[in-house]
Amino acid sequence: AQSVTQLDSHVSVSEGTPVLLRCNYSSSYSPSLFWYVQHPNKGLQLLLKYTSAATLVKGINGFEAEFKKSETSFHLTKPSAHMSDAAEYFCVVPNQAGTALIFGKGTTLSVSS
Amino acid sequence: DTEVTQTPKHLVMGMTNKKSLKCEQHMGHRAMYWYKQKAKKPPELMFVYSYEKLSINESVPSRFSPECPNSSLLNLHLHALQPEDSALYLCASSGGRAVYGYTFGSGTRLTVV
Numbered sequence: 583a584q585s586v587t588q589l590d591s592h593v594s595v596s597e598g599t600p601v602l603l604r605c606n607y608s609s610s611y612s613p614s615l616f617w618y619v620q621h622p623n624k625g626l627q628l629l630l631k632y633t634s635a636a637t638l639v640k641g642i643n644g645f646e647a648e649f650k651k652s653e654t655s656f657h658l659t660k661p662s663a664h665m666s667d668a669a670e671y672f673c674v675v676p677n678q679a680g681t682a683l684i685f686g687k688g689t690t691l692s693v694s695s
Numbered sequence: 696d697t698e699v700t701q702t703p704k705h706l707v708m709g710m711t712n713k714k715s716l717k718c719e720q721h722m723g724h725r726a727m728y729w730y731k732q733k734a735k736k737p738p739e740l741m742f743v744y745s746y747e748k749l750s751i752n753e754s755v756p757s758r759f760s761p762e763c764p765n766s767s768l769l770n771l772h773l774h775a776l777q778p779e780d781s782a783l784y785l786c787a788s789s790g791g792r793a794v795y796g797y798t799f800g801s802g803t804r805l806t807v808v
Contacts, residue, residue, distance in 0.1 A: 625801035685737035
């Protein structure tokens, strides 16, 4: 069965420093993978997706993620954090039937000035 | 139009009330979804509609009743809810299988008193 594990429930960074949010996946094949962001009291916005094309995926707002099959990882990075990046981030994978998305538990990103 | 629109944004209802949540998309997507999200938790799948037919019901109590009148519209009818049903209800749509990702609405914040 498909699943994702977000390794950190909370990450704190200073404005202007790099961001790393970690996600490991479990799958019997190379899955599609997504990162979604949710700002307080808002819906979910797609940051980026991996669908077996390039392993380094660029998303919106300067975020990118690298699919590493050998490590079963899909970590989200950004070179320089901005205050507006403070939000909840979800790593997401489709279920095996491809009929629904399965969410990780989420990582709260805090950015201090 | 690349949006999923949910109304109302906020709803307070008593345990004996009947109310409905509405979701609309005009992207030509043929799959639509209802998710429930409690505070500090990831979204949990409730229902999936594919080509206007209910394809997945994740053992949701009958006090929640979904309806898909046409390919652009999805409703969630609420009756005799409990305070623990208070949550953010998210609607999403996708152009095909979940491997392509979803577009989410901004949600309805429901409070049951």
